[in-house]
Amino acid sequence: MNQKRIFVALIITVAVALVAVILLLLREPGPSKLEEAEIASPKDPTLTPVGEDGQLLLVNEDPGETLNRYVQWAQYPPDSRPLFDWQKDLIEPYKIVAQPLPVIKTPARDCTQDENGMPVCKEPPEFLNVKCDMNSESSVSVGTGDHRVFLFCVDEKGERVKLDNLKTRVYRIFDRKEIGTLPAIHAADDGSGGDDKEGDLMYTVTVRPTKADWGDMFVEATFNVAGKEHNQRVGWFSTPHVVAEFQQGITDHNEDGHLVVRVPIQIHKAGYYLIEANLQEKNDPNRFLATASLEGKFEPGRQVVALRFFGKILRDQGVDGPYVVRQLRARRNNSPVTPDMVQRSIETGEEVSGDHTEPLWEFVRMAAPHETQEYEASQFGKEEWNSDEKRRRIEFLEKMVREQG
Incomplete structure (x- = not known):
């Protein structure tokens, strides 16, 4: 009797597994990384800029395929797109991690350059089983407060090793020219001057940018490790002055089927700003939902900007709220020719030009996360994005399909 029950149970198990396999095979495949990249991009994936003037041309000569790709992309507006967990440049926009570098044991010898200008060495370098990691706490700094750079080296077992004779220098680079600035105010593993813990072999270099330190900044460290001298550097972008500040009083509402987040901001310096934010599921910090952006010219004064998810x-x-609005950030376009000037030139034929005499960007300190009210996903609109531009694009592509036959 027991053997019969076991046999029946085995048959049922096999049948269930077979049904599961069939359902898996019949299920539509999920979107590929390329498809996700297209749907996440704020730029039309069927067009690409060509030439010095950036004229947009179709990527694919097949109008039918182009039409399908455009319709898929144009469900959502350019200023609000789905956000995926692999988009680290948006999820952690101010974190650029430099890779660890090996320590050279014996430098390369008898080196020349090939026809492409690449070095060719008869004796390549030899490396120790030691790698050094040097990274800035953020790829952007705002104001003249302390900014830290962390440095440590590990052996083949992944254990940190001691550094000796640590020396640093700080400088910025603009227009391919190196410009020196004040030295680091502290560089050690002694639990002071910005270093978190004494003796953990995590060395901290603390820099205090001056008001002149605007643009691409670098800290270069020279030290001895495992009996060899090693040199490494890391950079970040410094905005020592405050061009704008986010303020308290952020609100959120369902407006016309969209989640609209209103953000108070004090503009100190007039100009063309780009303001961006991410939306995350509150109960899952690794589940990101959407981005929202707003750009345009702003005059000085306190104002409230509306970001639409x-x-x-x-x-x-299908994710219910509350949500968390994160990475709320802004930057001022300091180019002599800003996007609004380019658009005006297109509309009027007016010529615009200018030379870069200052760094391109001025960053605003990121705002604290904001938790929204409770929402049900079904409360939001199901209508696709629509605009005159979208209708014209679809009509144009449909005409191309008909003409191709």
């Missing part, structure tokens, strides 16, 4: 994105993802 497009309703269909939230409805399609």
Whole structure:
């Protein structure tokens, strides 16, 4: 009797497994990374800029395929797109991690350059089983407060090793020219001057930018490790002055089927700003939902900007709120020719030009995360984005399909 029950149970198990396999095979495949990249991009993936004037041309000569790709992309507006967990440049926009570098045991010898200008050495370098990691706490700094750089080296077992004779220098680079600045105010592993813990072999270099330190900044360290001298550097972008500040009083509402987040901001320096934010599921810090952006010219003074997370994105993802608005950030375009000037030139034929005499960007300190009210995903709109531009693009592509036959 027991053997019969076991046999019946085995048959049922095999049948269930077979059904599961069939359902798996019949299920539509999920989107590929390329498809996700296209749907996440704020730029039309069927067009690419060509030439010095950036004229946009179709990527694919097949109008039918181009039409399908465009319709898929144009469900959502350019200023609000789905956000995926692999988009680290958006999820951690001010974190650029430099890779560890090996310590040279014996330098290369008898080196020449090939026709492409690349070094060719008869005796390549030899390396120790030691690698050094040097990274800035953030790829952007705002104001003249202390900014830290962390340095440590590990052996083949992954254990940190002691550094000796640590020396540093600080400088910035603009227009390919190196410009020196004040030295680091502290560089050690002694639990002071910005270093978190004494003796953990994590060395901290603390820099205090001056008001002149605007643009690409670098800390270069020279030290001895495992009996060899090693040199390494890391950079970040410094904005020592304050061009704008986010303020308290952020609010959120469902407006016309979209999640609209209103953010108070004090503009100190007039100009063309780009303001961006991410939306995350509150109960899952690794589940990101959407981005929102706003750009335009702003005059000095306190104002409230509205960031719209497009309703269909939230409805399609089926995630209820509350949500967390994160990475709320802004930067001022300091180019002599800003996007609004380019658009005006296109519309009027007016010529615009200018020379870069200052760094291109001025960053604003990131705002604290904001938790929204409770929402149900089904409360948001199911309508796709629409605009005159979108209708014209679809009509144009449909005409191309018909003409091709």
